[in-house]
Amino acid sequence: xxxxxxxPSTLSVQEGDSAVIKCTYSDSASNYFPWYKxxxxxxxxxxxxxxxxxxxxxxxxxxxxxNKTAKHFSLHITETQPEDSAVYFCAALAAGxxxxxxxxxxxxxxxxxxx
Amino acid sequence: xxxxxxxxxxxxxxTGQSMTLLCAQDMNHEYMxxxxxxxxxxxxxxxxxxxxxTTAKGEVPDGYNVSRLKKxxxxxxxxxxxxxxxxxxxxxxxxxxxxxxxxxPGTRLTVT
Numbered sequence: 001x002x003x004x005x006x007x008p009s010t011l012s013v014q015e016g017d018s019a020v021i022k023c024t025y026s027d028s029a030s031n032y033f034p035w036y037k038x039x040x041x042x043x044x045x046x047x048x049x050x051x052x053x054x055x056x057x058x059x060x061x062x063x064x065x066x067n068k069t070a071k072h073f074s075l076h077i078t079e080t081q082p083e084d085s086a087v088y089f090c091a092a093l094a095a096g097x098x099x100x101x102x103x104x105x106x107x108x109x110x111x112x113x114x115x
Numbered sequence: 116x117x118x119x120x121x122x123x124x125x126x127x128x129x130t131g132q133s134m135t136l137l138c139a140q141d142m143n144h145e146y147m148x149x150x151x152x153x154x155x156x157x158x159x160x161x162x163x164x165x166x167x168x169t170t171a172k173g174e175v176p177d178g179y180n181v182s183r184l185k186k187x188x189x190x191x192x193x194x195x196x197x198x199x200x201x202x203x204x205x206x207x208x209x210x211x212x213x214x215x216x217x218x219x220p221g222t223r224l225t226v227t
Contacts, residue, residue: 001174009155032214043205043218044158089157093214103216104174105150107157 002027002094006106014114019080021109023090024072032093033073034103035064039086047088048075077111085113117141119219121206127225128196136191136222138206145211147189148173149181151202152221158205164189165211196226 003026013019025033034049050057050064050073057064061080066073077084087108094102122137138147145166150158160173164183178200180192189208193200203223207216 006157034214034216036216043220044216045218046215049215102160102163102173103148103214104160105158107155 002030002092002102002104004090004092004104004106006090006109008109009107010110010112012112012114013080015080015082017080019077019084019111021075021088021090021111022072023074023092023106024070025092026071027092027094028068028071030092030094033064033066034091035075036089036091036105037086038089038108044089080113082113082115085111087111119206119208119217121204121219121222123222124220125223127227128193129227130197132196133192133194134196134224135193136204136206136224138189138191138208138219139187140189140208140217141187142208142210142217143186144208144217145186146209147183148207148216149179149189149191150205150207151175151200152205153202161191161204198226200224201226 006023031052036044037047038044050066061078063076087110089108090106091103119140148163149161159175161179162181164170167186170181182190203221205221206219209216
């Protein structure tokens with residue numbers, strides 16, 4: 001089955017700098033890769049996603065890149081702000097379940113923004 | 116429009132006791148999921164459902180059962196709770212044509 005690995009587990013950056021979180025997946029047939037943000041004590045919420053037919057997607061300060069050959073995808077946050085502090089999860093849609101939306105999550109990255 | 120709700124928010128059980136967690140959604144979503152969240156381990160899929168009356172196993176199904184008798188509700192049962200089931204449980208739902216998952220607020224369960 002699909003396996004998603006996420007690095008680093010913790011990340012601390014200076015406010016205004018960029019942050020990058022990386023994930024790898026095991027099943028080359030996976031075709032949907034979302035990123036979720038979870039603030040302390042809150043529920044996870046989708047912040048951006050990418051499908052396998054594109055290599056990059058951007059939404060204001062957030063971008064995601066996908067390399068299908070290498071089976072990895074990354075989240076880039078530019079001009080970080082204090083409200084970006086949270087746990088970020090990558091995920092992949094498990095292949096073979098295209099009609100069932102079985103999403104497998106990475107283990108999470110705790111991002112801290114230093115003032 | 117309440118979105119996804121979960122009942123209860125907190126619960127403490129003794130080893131061997133049973134309980135049912137209720138998830139409800141009012142968005143007419145076809146798919147529903149139960150995850151558990153443990154420190155450093157992300158969100159692990161327990162069971163999921165692709166429609167009323169259907170259920171399937173996820174990554175960590177042992178010790179749990181589920182039922183989806185109504186489209187809007189997805190129940191997670193623990194027949195004989197164990198300390199290893201201490202966790203935060205999240206329910207989620209999504210449409211069949213869009214994979215974005217909407218999560219509930221979570222249930223914090225402690226088994227002593």
